[in-house]
Amino acid sequence: MAKLTFFSVLKSNLKCAFCKKENCPVRYMPQRKKTQIYDGSQYVTRCEKDEKAREDAMLKRRLP
Numbered sequence: 001m002a003k004l005t006f007f008s009v010l011k012s013n014l015k016c017a018f019c020k021k022e023n024c025p026v027r028y029m030p031q032r033k034k035t036q037i038y039d040g041s042q043y044v045t046r047c048e049k050d051e052k053a054r055e056d057a058m059l060k061r062r063l064p
Helices: 008-016 048-060
Strands: 033-038 041-046
Touching: 041 048
Parallel strands: none
Antiparallel strands: 033 041
């Protein structure tokens, strides 16, 4: 797990402040993700914009 600092949380909150998505379930949460544990299973809810950017980066990467 990444170490939370004042500046990392501030950076995350600034990204959320300029985001146009109003009903985001992880808005203004540290590192824009929420972890929930049900019956021993771990579910992670992440920011939709971060997930989209990650998918786009994976698609742009060249295959070996």
